Amino acid sequence: MDNWSSYRLPSPRLRDMGLACLGAGEQSGQLPSFSGRTLSTHGMVIVSEGSGTFGVRGKVFEVTAPSVIWLFPGVSHGYGPGPRGWKEHWILFTGPTARAFEEMGCFAREHPVVQFDTASWPELRATLGLFPALRAALSGTGTRGELEASVLTQRVLVDSRKHHRKNPDEPKAPHERLLAVLRDSAYEPVRLSDLAATLKVSDAELRRCIQAATGLGPKEFVLQLRLSRAQSLLADTDLPVQRISTLTGYGDPAYFSRLFARKTGYSPSRFRQEHRRE
Helix, strand or coil, X not given: CCCEEEECXXXXXXXXXXXXXXXXXXXXXCCCCCXXXXXXXXXXXXXXXXEEEEEECCEEEEEECCEEEEECCCCCEXXXXXXXXXXXXXXXXXXXXXXXXXXXXXXXXCCCEEEECHHXXXXXXXXXXXXXXXXXXXXXXXHHHHHXXXXXXHHHHHHHHHHEXXXXXXXXXXXXXXXXXXXXXXXXXXXXXXXXXXXXXXXXXXXXXXXXXXXXXXXXXXXXXXXXXXXXXXXXXXCCHHHHHHHCCCCCHHHHHHHHHHHHCCCHHHHHHHHCCC
């Protein structure tokens, strides 16, 4: 791997309305450590080989590959490899979409260092394989390079969330099992407390688990599933709205129609008109 770094001025449009990549790079070896740096942007550092430390807010975290370090605006920090060095892949980014990623659980200030699951190595290699394209995008000119760098950065962010190793403090019930049960029962009038009892976890544990896996609370996740099914049924079938309301867990078609319109901006009939393929 070549040592490289590339920076570019942010596009005002991406910076103010989306996500702008400000720079990226890859370095390996016995790199110098530093402390007391404060960024005005978000950043991430994937450590794919070696080990070292990361310091923030008076705390020092051990960093062992594979892992990711999350950097936040206005927060003084420092990091560096141990005596044997490490291999790092970093990105700086900014914009409202960066805050949206944080609010949706892609990264969290209370967990600045996250260990990756070693079982995800094949997928992690694919993620790291995006950096050459990111380097080319940052070196390019014009709108195309800006957009490509933004898209690639978002792909790395999403992929990094998928590689997270399960936090040992989270509920022992696997996320996949909880999500599967929630998906199966999403279209039935099941209360959260009843679902938690079926899964033998507390309401709070169920909320934490679903939030960690999806970035949404259980009610928001169920709503997302129901509206997604409703949209598919409206677009792909001739079923009446009343029947679709029932199939998506709403006994009152009028309430379903109001909710659908409020969340999508379309009435069910208008959505069907716009999305049917005749």
